[in-house]
Amino acid sequence: MTQPPGNSDPTGTLRILHLSDPHLTEGGFDEDGVDAARALDILMETLDDVEDVDLVLTTGDIADDGSVGGCRRARDVIGAFARQRDVPHVYTTGNHDRRASFVEVFGSGHLAADGTDVAAARGPADTCTAVSHVRGLRVVTVDSLVPGCGHGHLGEEQLSWLREVLATPAPRGTIVALHHPPVAVARHPLSGLLLRNPGAFSHALAGSDVRAVLCGHLHHEMSATIGTVPVHVAPGIVTRIDLAAPVGYVKGVLGPRAAVVELGAERAPVTYTVTARDPRAGEEVYLVALAAS
Template identity: 50%
Template sequence: MRILHLSDTHLERFDAPNRNGVNATDSLRLMLAELRHQRGVDAIVVTGDLANDGAVEAYQALRELMGGFARSMGTGSGVPVFYTTGNHDEREAFGKVLGSGHLAADGTDGVVSALFPAEFGCAAVSVVDGYRFITLDSLVPGKVHGLLSGAQLDWLKEELRTPSEHGTVLAFHHPPVTLDVPSQRAFGLRNPGELADAIRGSDVRVILTGHFHLQLFGFLEATPVWVTPGVVNRIDLTTAYGTERAVRGASASLVELGGETGPMFHTFHARDPRAHETVYQLDAEETRSMIQRHAPKE
């Protein structure tokens, strides 16, 4: 199973530069153009922050771009695309354009089952070549951090009671693992322990997430967790502790499951003449202020 994993496209309502001077749509176009030579791809996963402000027009543009790309992948008539929500997304607009988030190669909704009603989150299940893909919804409206609701976790445990032929791929936005970075600790998944309880002893082979705009690998107990870098920009951790710098450069990942050495993870960086230019930089005081402004109330 070969999965192209993208995240944090942050598309705007209009095809124009954002307030940081980056055209998110151009970043996605560039990344997809770089990925066009990949072969043997079975599925594409896009883990949230699809639209920067939840605009319907942004989801429509994403569906058109990703759909066209997905139809060119694989050995036949294309591959499915699985989308999740992120903290910048809006559930109603997401559902209006992307349905369950599980789109078949022909663009139709290919979901096998989903969690209803929608206020519990956009969670859904599909199967590709014996691998089960489950997307969850870690969005907390108006907040930067993530949380998986009790309803989602109960639903997930029930789904996992029956193993899939080759195992399960679990995808959502907020990572359940962090480095010792203040913003990551504050803005990651708030209940990783509850997720660990829900998947313990199950057939989950890998957890795919985004949100941090950098590549990161770790484990939630015995389950591998991969954080793919962002498409719109990347976070550069060479800055002083407590500060934050974002730089230009679209990135994506290849995740390979099965075989003697799986899972394997590889990161792609688009060739961009302006790559590594600073998009924004926050000093320690600005970073603390950002964290305090968005921190969840205990």
């Protein structure tokens, strides 16, 4: 199916295709034995029918093994979709990623449809933090990766940079993207692996033009707020966590999904989920007992 370029209306609703957690590797399979390459391919085939996309955003855990090869596979597949639509594609790090591999493949993480790096500014040198603009919308990526750990953290230097960027409003506001959700989710299998300093992050956003915070990591969709700012968590690509698992267990199943985030004249975003046409959706990948707290 041949798709037209991104939304041609310069003032109307902005549509962001929000992807997260492809967990690609050099060999194609993630650490749980899931064919991550297949998962991304069938999702992008389904998404070929989604129209009027202005930006493709991928919020981390791009390479399950932290490899350059995993990052390149993501850039090849997601980049081809963005190039077909003539829209930019933007990436953040996740806890499985390695900064050196990320920078080698994605540079700042803010790429034009043709792969050119279009970051207007970059954050502290030891982070993958940057900003670019799409039709008047400011897109900021922050780097919550803590090497060797599952949880996330934003250092003061990075938060100071973010406050400086947000000090001047953008024509159509700002979205901030990162991997780890800056919220508390009680009774959740990943409750100990979220952003560790959400209060400091919230302070950096306070009084700014941020319209939404977009993140991943949880492998299922979720909505919340940080201060007064909406937070949306994209579902996972490689697997999704089934929250109907037995008490005391975390269950992963197949079924790639993505989110579409629409930003209209109203401040609050509208989001919905797109599910890949996968005949294996719902197939169990793992059922693991949670450690006693």
